[in-house]
Amino acid sequence: MPPTLRAVAPLLAAAFATLIAAGCAARGPKAIVAASDRSAADRALDAGRKPEELLRFVDVRPGMRVAELGAGGGYTTELLARAVGPTGVVYAQNSRFILERFAAKPWGERLAKPVMAKVVRLDRDFDDPLPPDVRNLDRVVVVLFYHDTVWMGVDRERMNQTIFRALKPGGLYVVIDHSARPGAGLGDVRSLHRIEEKSVRDEVESVGFRLARSSDFLRNPDDPRDWNDSPTAAGDRRGTSDRFALAFVKPAAKP
Numbered sequence: 001m002p003p004t005l006r007a008v009a010p011l012l013a014a015a016f017a018t019l020i021a022a023g024c025a026a027r028g029p030k031a032i033v034a035a036s037d038r039s040a041a042d043r044a045l046d047a048g049r050k051p052e053e054l055l056r057f058v059d060v061r062p063g064m065r066v067a068e069l070g071a072g073g074g075y076t077t078e079l080l081a082r083a084v085g086p087t088g089v090v091y092a093q094n095s096r097f098i099l100e101r102f103a104a105k106p107w108g109e110r111l112a113k114p115v116m117a118k119v120v121r122l123d124r125d126f127d128d129p130l131p132p133d134v135r136n137l138d139r140v141v142v143v144l145f146y147h148d149t150v151w152m153g154v155d156r157e158r159m160n161q162t163i164f165r166a167l168k169p170g171g172l173y174v175v176i177d178h179s180a181r182p183g184a185g186l187g188d189v190r191s192l193h194r195i196e197e198k199s200v201r202d203e204v205e206s207v208g209f210r211l212a213r214s215s216d217f218l219r220n221p222d223d224p225r226d227w228n229d230s231p232t233a234a235g236d237r238r239g240t241s242d243r244f245a246l247a248f249v250k251p252a253a254k255p
Contacts, residue, residue: 010184029055032082037115042075048239051079053142053217057245058174060084067091067166069129069159070145072098074116080141081119091137092231093122093129095229097152125155132164138165141174145242146200151190160207171253173209175200176218178243181225193230209248218243 029052052074060066060083071092076133080090094103110116116238122130126149140163149156163173180187186196201211225241231238 003162009054011044016069027085029053032079035082037113038078044076045075049075049077050217053215054176054245055079055083057215057217057247058139058141058172060139063087065089065091065136066141067093067130067134067137069093069140069163070095070098070148071107072103072145074110075114076141076143076201077119078110078113078116084118084120086118088118090119091122091130091134093124093126095125095152096123121151126152126156127158128158128162134166137171138174139174140145140167141176143174144178145175146177146191147176147189147195150186150195155193156203157207159206164207164209164250166192166248169250171206171211171250173248173250174246175204175248176243176245177213178223178229179223179244184225192228193233194225194227194241197246200244200246204246208250210251212247212249214247217243218245 032055033046042070058080060080062083062085064084065088066084068077068080068090074092077090077092079151083198084090086096094107099107111121113118124130149159162172166175177197177200178192178194179194180189180196182196184194184196186195205211220240220242223240225242227232227237229237229241234241
């Protein structure tokens with residue numbers, strides 16, 4: 001490769017990735033999921049994660065300001081980054097515990113991808129997941145991780161209050177998680193990595209949120225909800241757990 005071309009190649013690659021992101025965002029969830037530069041590892045998870053339905057439920061659009069708590073290795077973060085496009089921003093939070101235990105390498109590698117240019121990395125505890133200057137967000141999402149904040153001992157009232165303050169009026173707080181059996185409450189959060197839907201609703205609504213809608217796109221009525229669905233324990237059953245999807249709204253301020 002000639003020296004001049006070698007010097008501009010990174011810039012061309014970044015520009016091309018920006019164009020891809022903008023085009024995918026403009027064409028919607030189906031195009032985002034079908035993007036040719038998504039990794040094979042992510043595509044392998046799609047059947048169980050249903051990313052197209054996820055994006056439609058969260059209703060992320062170009063230019064939005066979005067935050068994800070418990071980003072992990074970034075599967076959902078990348079989808080959100082593609083959805084907001086070059087005019088939006090995604091704040092992606094991981095705690096030190098998550099990074100040290102399993103996410104540091106895959107998260108760092110993903111952040112190096114040009115399509116992640118509009119992602120702001122936040123290494124913060126769940127008790128205080130967003131810095132004070134992050135305000136007027138359109139969406140905050142927690143995907144398959146709320147239950148972990150329970151056994152990790154997170155002050156979830158403080159966490160949810162922080163999210164409430166960071167969202168604009170009318171903004172959505174989306175929680176997707178593995179379903180525990182009715183009546184289990186918080187009892188299965190560590191042993192089975194599941195949480196009862198009612199427990200999440202009670203905690204989130206207690207700080208001022210109102211349930212706006214729910215969806216059954218991740219429901220599995222055949223799941224007995226008695227097995228450990230963490231990625232390391234689920235084996236061939238990964239992606240088949242019964243999961244709930246809840247979208248809470250921050251009510252508009254009263255005149």
